[in-house]
Amino acid sequence: MSHHVYPDTTSPDGNWRDHAACAREEDREIFFPKGNSGPCLIIIAEAKAVCRRCPVAEYCLRSALETDEAFGIWGGLTEQERRKLKRRSRRNTALLDEDDEVAV
């Protein structure tokens, strides 16, 4: 399975995928575990270890968030972790908006 398949608009040179650490991995399936418990936790940890040493993890994560990537580990985060991050971000934005309304 190929990992990043859509046009990139997030990195300065537009080709962050060329620098992806996962591109050099023999087994890219580890980035698409079939669950999030039991033996899959070991697979997820393996994938995250690759992401931790990836020089373009920030671009990868941003891209996955922008495109609502539904499956797999991107930028070192699972789909559940990305959803959580988005929820937290929306909550913080809502709180900031409320602060603005109070300040006016």
Ligand code: SF4
């Ligand atoms: S952060 Fe992980 S999934 Fe994203 S490009 Fe790097 S190694 Fe691949």
